Amino acid sequence: MPYLPTSQAYLEQSALLLEAYPNDTRITTKYNFPSSQKPKPTEESTTPTAPIASLTLKTYNPTSGICLKYRTNKAAEVGRLITSLGKLAGGANVAALGLGNAAAAPVAQAGGDVEMTDAPEEGTGSAPAAKTEGSKGGKGKKKGGKGKR
Amino acid sequence: MAPHLGHEEFFSSLSDLLSKTSQKARGSVFLTQKPLIDTTASSENASSSSRPSILIRATDGNTNAPNPKNNKVEKKTVSKVKLSTIVAPEDLEAFYTRYAEVCKAGMTGLKKRDRKKGKAKAKAAKA
Numbered sequence: 001m002p003y004l005p006t007s008q009a010y011l012e013q014s015a016l017l018l019e020a021y022p023n024d025t026r027i028t029t030k031y032n033f034p035s036s037q038k039p040k041p042t043e044e045s046t047t048p049t050a051p052i053a054s055l056t057l058k059t060y061n062p063t064s065g066i067c068l069k070y071r072t073n074k075a076a077e078v079g080r081l082i083t084s085l086g087k088l089a090g091g092a093n094v095a096a097l098g099l100g101n102a103a104a105a106p107v108a109q110a111g112g113d114v115e116m117t118d119a120p121e122e123g124t125g126s127a128p129a130a131k132t133e134g135s136k137g138g139k140g141k142k143k144g145g146k147g148k149r
Numbered sequence: 150m151a152p153h154l155g156h157e158e159f160f161s162s163l164s165d166l167l168s169k170t171s172q173k174a175r176g177s178v179f180l181t182q183k184p185l186i187d188t189t190a191s192s193e194n195a196s197s198s199s200r201p202s203i204l205i206r207a208t209d210g211n212t213n214a215p216n217p218k219n220n221k222v223e224k225k226t227v228s229k230v231k232l233s234t235i236v237a238p239e240d241l242e243a244f245y246t247r248y249a250e251v252c253k254a255g256m257t258g259l260k261k262r263d264r265k266k267g268k269a270k271a272k273a274a275k276a
Contacts, residue, residue: 023186023201031167031256032177051174053258075259079249086245089182089203090238 003069007057007077010070011084014059015094017066025061027085032056057081153204156244159234160251163207166230167255170209174258181206185235200238205248207232 004010018025033053052073059068072081087097154162170176184201211229236244 023184026181026183029180030177031170031180033170033175033258035175050258052260053171053256055256055259073260074262075253075256076262078256078259079253082249082252083245085182086241086248089245090241091200
């Protein structure tokens with residue numbers, strides 16, 4: 001379950017995944033508070049430190065087992081993220097997301113079949129992604145430019 | 150499962166759910182979006198031409214909900230909140246504009262942008 005470092009990377013990779021599997025890819029947005037709260041000392045009760053919620057976006061495709069995640073706790077990002085999810089739901093491709101990233105455009109155009117290429121800093125999650133790539137006859141081409149951000 | 154709600158109803162229920170969760174400062178809200186593929190209809194002619202509608206779900210993920218297999222009705226347990234609505238492809242933009250607004254308004258537990266500013270002001274007011 002790789003967490004992508006930036007929302008931009010997450011949205012790009014999600015767009016590619018949706019393009020590859022438009023019919024059964026789902027996006028889950030989780031808004032949650034930390035589950036365990038330590039009992040606070042009473043003297044600190046004058047400044048109640050409310051637990052900070054976090055927002056986790058997850059794009060998951062059950063067929064390929066690919067799962068992309070992004071987590072944030074900034075309220076400022078919510079509006080932009082949800083709007084982007086709307087674009088993704090409407091079938092926007094990487095270029096149409098308007099992320100202002102020149103590197104994204106060639107990825108989208110690189111051949112008819114969309115490959116889920118290397119998400120930067122994927123740990124365990126890259127293994128199923130790579131497997132699927134092979135099984136659906138992808139060219140296995142590495143996009144060298146992706147990791148440079 | 151409960152029938153799908155209209156958009157207005159969905160939004161009002163969702164903002165209610167989000168604000169309740171934010172007030173309690175615990176728990177989660179799960180929002181899911183996925184294309185609604187009509188498997189019952191003859192899929193060949195219908196699916197490929199136009200974009201599918203999007204099914205939006207919202208739930209509080211309450212696992213304390215009574216097991217539907219049990220016939221016993223336990224009054225203490227709060228049942229799981231489940232909301233869902235269907236967005237036609239042509240309504241997506243309008244829907245998501247509202248959706249973003251509702252989420253922004255409801256997710257108050259996240260870090261505010263002007264947190265430090267507010268603190269500074271409070272300090273200044275005290276001094």
